[in-house]
Amino acid sequence: MLIKKPSDIPSSEITDKKLYINRRTFITGAAAIAGAAAFGIRGLVSPEEAVAGTKLQFAKSKFSTDEKQTPYKDVTTYNNFYEFGTDKYDPANNSSAFKPLPWTVRVEGHVKKPRTFDYEQLTKLTGLEERVYRMRCVEGWSMVIPWIGFPLSALLNAVEPLSKAKYVAFTSIVRPEQMPGQRRAVLDWPYVEGLRMDEAMHPLAILAVGLYGETLPNQNGAPVRLVVPWKYGFKGIKSIVNIKLVENQPPATWNISAPGEYGFYSNVNPEVDHPRWSQAKERRIGEFFKRPTLMFNGYADQVGSLYSGMDLKKNY
Ligand SMILES: Nc1nc2c(c(=O)[nH]1)N[C@H]1C(S)=C(S)[C@@H](COP(=O)(O)O)O[C@H]1N2
Numbered sequence: 001m002l003i004k005k006p007s008d009i010p011s012s013e014i015t016d017k018k019l020y021i022n023r024r025t026f027i028t029g030a031a032a033i034a035g036a037a038a039f040g041i042r043g044l045v046s047p048e049e050a051v052a053g054t055k056l057q058f059a060k061s062k063f064s065t066d067e068k069q070t071p072y073k074d075v076t077t078y079n080n081f082y083e084f085g086t087d088k089y090d091p092a093n094n095s096s097a098f099k100p101l102p103w104t105v106r107v108e109g110h111v112k113k114p115r116t117f118d119y120e121q122l123t124k125l126t127g128l129e130e131r132v133y134r135m136r137c138v139e140g141w142s143m144v145i146p147w148i149g150f151p152l153s154a155l156l157n158a159v160e161p162l163s164k165a166k167y168v169a170f171t172s173i174v175r176p177e178q179m180p181g182q183r184r185a186v187l188d189w190p191y192v193e194g195l196r197m198d199e200a201m202h203p204l205a206i207l208a209v210g211l212y213g214e215t216l217p218n219q220n221g222a223p224v225r226l227v228v229p230w231k232y233g234f235k236g237i238k239s240i241v242n243i244k245l246v247e248n249q250p251p252a253t254w255n256i257s258a259p260g261e262y263g264f265y266s267n268v269n270p271e272v273d274h275p276r277w278s279q280a281k282e283r284r285i286g287e288f289f290k291r292p293t294l295m296f297n298g299y300a301d302q303v304g305s306l307y308s309g310m311d312l313k314k315n316y
Pocket residue numbers: 001075078079080081082083135137138172191219220221233234235236237238239
């Protein structure tokens with residue numbers, strides 16, 4: 001993330017590079033989930049579907065944008081997931097050995113009922129929804145992604161937060177044997193992130209288990225990751241194993257690594273530039289001309305009130 005500015009990336013690199021794994025490769029990877037039935041996501045997938053890519057059942061959501069969706073290929077081959085390497089194509093190329101199932105997420109801290117959820121329990125909390133969201137990376141590119149997930153608030157409510165809980169701390173998995181990027185100290189592992197409690201409870205904040213109607217490819221944060229569409233992409237922590245409700249503002253990986261560049265809040269804000277580049281515009285992947293970046297990534301009507309009275313230049 002520190003390495004390339006969006007303006008350094010020729011659009012030819014974005015569209016023409018042949019290094020992406022194709023959809024079939026993902027599907028083979030997902031055949032690892034063939035065990036799906038064995039792991040107990042029975043009811044969501046039939047064995048045939050598991051082999052052909054694990055389809056999810058979901059409802060549509062009123063929170064979706066009807067903007068043109070970024071092609072599957074771009075969503076799954078051009079992104080950041082430093083556990084698999086620092087290049088945009090590394091996650092797709094280096095994540096095939098990762099085994100996303102079986103999986104559990106521990107939810108604890110200042111809660112009445114701390115609990116460990118397995119994958120099936122997560123997908124059944126409220127059932128799954130499709131949320132087509134605009135996503136804006138701090139580096140200046142953006143996508144429109146049809147996520148499949150459920151409200152983070154549903155998970156938090158299930159453990160009954162206590163009044164002492166002011167923030168939510170998220171932790172990614174550490175598995176250097178399956179994540180080649182973790183064999184190097186590019187970041188402090190595990191990757192960690194945080195939200196303020198009211199942000200975490202906002203209906204737009206979801207935990208995603210899929211995209212384009214199928215289980216998440218490894219490179220996009222399988223099997224469960226955070227999606228907060230009004231914040232820069234790096235807040236969307238992937239492959240989450242622990243969620244802890246805490247009293248004080250928790251550490252966040254990019255904030256630890258470069259505090260002057262990446263704040264705790266990291267709301268998409270065209271008026272507050274990154275110290276090394278402007279945030280006023282963005283390049284929607286697949287489009288040639290840049291478009292203006294919108295306050296809170298276009299979700300100002302829904303989330304603006306969370307920050308009323310806050311100095312967003314200081315709390316960047
Ligand atoms: N665990 C972990 N989560 C992570 C990252 C990472 O390196 N490790 N990168 C972040 C960054 S910088 C971005 S832009 C998004 C990109 O992933 P997506 O395109 O699949 O949303 O994931 C975020 N979550």
